[in-house]
Amino acid sequence: MKVAIVGVAQTKYESNKIDQTYMELTFEVVKKLHNQLGITNDDVGSVITGSNDFTDGRTIANMAVQDGVGSVRKSESRVSGDGAFAYVYAAMRVLSQEYDTVLVVSHSKCSEGDQCLINNSIFDPFYQRHLGLDQISSAGLMANMYMSKYGITEEQAAKVVVKNRKNAFNNPYAHIQKEITVDDVLKSPMLAYPLKELDLPPYSDGAVAMLLANEETAKKLTDTPVWLRGYANCTDAYYLGNRNMTDLIALELAAKEAYKMAGISDPIKDIDVAEVSENFSAHELMIYEALGFCGKGEGGKFIDSGETQMGGKIPVNPSGGVLSSNVAMANGLIRVAEVAEQLTGKAGKRQIPDAKTGLAYGMNGICSQGNCVLIFGGD
Amino acid sequence: MSDDKRVFEGRIKVPYKHTAGAYVEKFLTEIGQNRKIMGVKCPKCKKVFVPPKMVCFECFEKMEEWVEVGNQGTLKGFTVVTHKTDVMPLKPPFAYGIIRLDGADTDIVHLIKESDPNKLKAGMRVEASFYAKPRKRILDIEYFKPI
Numbered sequence: 001m002k003v004a005i006v007g008v009a010q011t012k013y014e015s016n017k018i019d020q021t022y023m024e025l026t027f028e029v030v031k032k033l034h035n036q037l038g039i040t041n042d043d044v045g046s047v048i049t050g051s052n053d054f055t056d057g058r059t060i061a062n063m064a065v066q067d068g069v070g071s072v073r074k075s076e077s078r079v080s081g082d083g084a085f086a087y088v089y090a091a092m093r094v095l096s097q098e099y100d101t102v103l104v105v106s107h108s109k110c111s112e113g114d115q116c117l118i119n120n121s122i123f124d125p126f127y128q129r130h131l132g133l134d135q136i137s138s139a140g141l142m143a144n145m146y147m148s149k150y151g152i153t154e155e156q157a158a159k160v161v162v163k164n165r166k167n168a169f170n171n172p173y174a175h176i177q178k179e180i181t182v183d184d185v186l187k188s189p190m191l192a193y194p195l196k197e198l199d200l201p202p203y204s205d206g207a208v209a210m211l212l213a214n215e216e217t218a219k220k221l222t223d224t225p226v227w228l229r230g231y232a233n234c235t236d237a238y239y240l241g242n243r244n245m246t247d248l249i250a251l252e253l254a255a256k257e258a259y260k261m262a263g264i265s266d267p268i269k270d271i272d273v274a275e276v277s278e279n280f281s282a283h284e285l286m287i288y289e290a291l292g293f294c295g296k297g298e299g300g301k302f303i304d305s306g307e308t309q310m311g312g313k314i315p316v317n318p319s320g321g322v323l324s325s326n327v328a329m330a331n332g333l334i335r336v337a338e339v340a341e342q343l344t345g346k347a348g349k350r351q352i353p354d355a356k357t358g359l360a361y362g363m364n365g366i367c368s369q370g371n372c373v374l375i376f377g378g379d
Numbered sequence: 380m381s382d383d384k385r386v387f388e389g390r391i392k393v394p395y396k397h398t399a400g401a402y403v404e405k406f407l408t409e410i411g412q413n414r415k416i417m418g419v420k421c422p423k424c425k426k427v428f429v430p431p432k433m434v435c436f437e438c439f440e441k442m443e444e445w446v447e448v449g450n451q452g453t454l455k456g457f458t459v460v461t462h463k464t465d466v467m468p469l470k471p472p473f474a475y476g477i478i479r480l481d482g483a484d485t486d487i488v489h490l491i492k493e494s495d496p497n498k499l500k501a502g503m504r505v506e507a508s509f510y511a512k513p514r515k516r517i518l519d520i521e522y523f524k525p526i
Contacts, residue, residue: 116464126403132467140458193459193496241486
């Protein structure tokens with residue numbers, strides 16, 4: 001039993017899409033997708049949306065977009081969280097054989113809410129919330145502990161930002177398209193030691209949609225289906241003091257399972273392109289290690305090697321990653337969309353030649369608490 | 380921003396009566412009234428969890444043995460924040476720390492009263508400084524300070 005991505009559509013990511021409501025953003029990508037595929041809303045069996053109530057400022061947040069995604073009086077459900085998990089929900093609906101096609105849409109507008117206040121509400125009211133923690137301070141804690149333990153330098157972390165920002169230039173959808181140097185990163189204002197402003201992502205608005213189909217329907221809709229080959233999910237402990245702050249243990253466990261399902265024994269050899277949700281510079285180095293691209297503590301050496309650059313053995317984030325477009329809840333689904341563009345040869349200037357197998361990583365919560373690893377393959 | 384007609388301002392202000400649970404209740408009472416930091420021990424793996432919680436997530440066992448841990452501990456990691464938000468309990472710059480208290484097998488996250496990252500180092504000793512009067516909050520430990 002197989003499930004394919006048959007088409008994807010993205011908005012341009014921007015700091016403040018003030019002229020578009022969530023509904024209008026999702027309508028833009030869903031209508032575009034229907035037109036691309038030559039289908040109507042009647043051809044869509046079910047709809048899964050991915051967003052978050054706190055981020056959107058209303059509970060049952062999927063209702064804000066029901067007109068835009070065409071889900072009124074239709075089978076629909078939602079994931080309150082990262083879009084990679086919405087992909088999984090949608091894929092499962094196709095694999096259940098209940099639906100031939102499932103539309104999955106993710107959106108966020110960081111511009112509409114105070115992100116630090118929203119982040120703070122992630123923390124439990126008893127032991128953590130009153131400390132004023134948010135994504136920035138948590139990232140600072142994790143970065144400092146990881147970098148101190150393994151001797152990773154601020155320069156090595158900065159190289160991730162330089163790489164991803166450079167890659168974003170090739171991505172017409174990317175929010176920040178401004179090349180920077182390691183020096184620019186090092187000189188930017190310190191926010192949560194050792195993370196400086198440029199070590200952290202921007203805040204972006206946007207939406208992404210894709211249509212999933214079973215094998216028979218996929219063949220009718222596209223010549224370039226993107227098949228799900230492997231999947232796993234693993235969630236780490238919630239309380240920060242119970243987390244391993246120097247190694248992404250839960251991501252490591254998820255990657256192992258996803259690789260097993262996809263028959264991947266050597267990730268660098270078997271995977272042609274990876275799109276990962278890096279929430280701060282050093283985070284991407286930790287992700288390399290958890291995905292088995294390099295050994296524990298060798299993330300710094302690995303970015304130095306250049307192998308995650310566009311021309312390297314395992315290009316990571318040709319789209320520019322979260323460090324170039326941070327669309328909160330949509331980040332994981334954007335990673336999936338980007339892998340799909342790569343495997344269908346539609347990635348334009350950011351295309352990795354002959355990409356046949358891709359990895360997409362989406363995360364939920366604080367610093368890789370919830371992890372979703374997806375492996376895709378073209379025909 | 381309120382002058383821009385394209386923006387509709389809103390705010391959700393919802394009060395909650397969160398059930399604290401026996402573990403939070405005892406922990407907060409002890410730090411507030413007695414300046415004692417309590418943990419619980421797993422009957423299976425014997426790990427002492429601070430702050431206390433009902434279930435040891437590694438063994439999936441209920442923890443019922445209360446253990447007092449030290450008011451001093453070792454700093455495992457830290458960050459110094461300079462960004463400012465409305466929910467910060469101290470005026471930045473200040474530090475957050477991950478601390479292993481003496482006698483505990485898990486770490487506590489809390490504030491550290493130090494604003495210079497060069498003066499903080501993993502491995503250094505820190506001590507809890509308690510707030511003047513009990514308020515039934517985690518901030519009844521006001522912060523930790525280097526010793």
